[in-house]
Amino acid sequence: MITSTFIPKLTSEQKFMLSVIVVNAGNYLYNLLLGRILGPEMFADAALLITFLLVLSFVAMTFQLATAKFSVLFENTTFKSFISLVYKYAGITGIIIGAVMIVFAKQLQELFNTNSSLMFTLFGLGVPIYFIMSVNRGFFQGTKRFEKLAWTYQGEMFSRLIITLLLIFTISQVNSSILVVTGIVISFFFGLLPFKKENFSLRVTNVLSKEQTSQISKFFVLTAFYELTQIIINNSDILLVKHYFAEYDAGLYASLALIGRVVYFVTWMFVMLLLPAVIEKKKLGEATAPILVKYVGYVVGLASVVVLGCYLFPEFAIHVLFGDAYLSMAPLLWKYAIATALFAVSNIFAYYFLSLDQYIPVVVSGLLGISQILLIIFFHSSLLEVVLVQIIAMAVLLVVQLAYFFYKYGENSN
Structure with a gap:
């Protein structure tokens, strides 16, 4: 390696x-x-x-x-x-x-x-x-x-x-x-x-045992449902754009998505490290919230850098990465990066709750994923509109995840 x-x-x-x-x-x-x-x-x-x-x-x-x-x-x-x-x-x-x-x-x-x-x-x-x-x-x-x-x-x-x-x-x-x-x-x-x-x-x-089988089954169902929401949120926009727009526009949007999603892919490593760490802490009866806070801080920091870079140098980024044929997507780059950043942060919360076998955040993610599809189906007059409705859906998702965390944190500290 x-x-x-x-x-x-x-x-x-x-x-x-x-x-x-x-x-x-x-x-x-x-x-x-x-x-x-x-x-x-x-x-x-x-x-x-x-x-x-x-x-x-x-x-x-x-x-x-x-x-x-x-x-x-x-x-x-x-x-x-x-x-x-x-x-x-x-x-x-x-x-x-x-x-x-x-x-x-x-x-x-x-x-x-x-x-x-x-x-x-x-x-x-x-x-x-x-x-x-x-x-x-x-x-x-x-x-x-x-x-x-x-x-x-x-x-x-x-x-x-x-x-x-x-x-x-x-x-x-x-x-x-x-x-x-x-x-x-x-x-x-x-x-x-x-x-x-x-x-x-x-x-x-x-x-x-029956108890172990039940525990495994519940986790599988919960995880499968959340991964379905990940599929919807991460990929429905590209699939719908491929369906609603011409080949050329779909290719342009694909380049936009690949650049904007750098936030999500860079921060994925924290999810990989978070899950076993949280499960081990829970098994030992130790506090798990500090681990979440640490990784959320990492994700917010990285996401902020990427969004700022996309805002300040959109044409440079697209020119270097994809070439001049894709430059028409430059005004949308930082907006798409914001949508991805919001999802990346909420994703850390979701996997934290998932590792603790808590269902509500996963259900909420599913509902917001479905709402994103519906928003794009009804609002796709332009690629800008497709990006804006995603920002709205992901902002609502993050607010709900934060509210649930503070509710559970306050409940556990009482």
């Missing part, structure tokens, strides 16, 4: 945070190069595939977070039984979702106005691998083996970047979306490494 090789004195948590920055930078470079090489119209299809990848990551995150949580709580035969069952259900879920994508590939092509249906078929073939990969990552996350966790993310990112670029520059006669999806699917196999094969077993012996 890059961070282990060059900076051996850092703690595993610090190496992981640095690795996340490297991975995010690589993913951004991947997106930016595709935007520059393909141009707005062809990039629209590539951006849709990237959006599908993000959607997949949120669905699979249910299994990763559940594995992370119960890797902290369960031990010995109980853990072995749990991890075997998770692998089983993750594999089944991946096969079902992948099969649905393959069967309805033609309909997906018509819905999103893409040049090919084969891109959805190929993507569907790789879905089961991604789910297995997510369970493996959850084990590393829960047991705080952050260096191995970083390896899986770096392997996926570097392989996707290198393989996709090689395909695009060497096979010019094939549709670019097919080459992009091929690179994505191959990267899933690299993301499996290192694989903790001792945890994987086709023979599942269930020794979990």
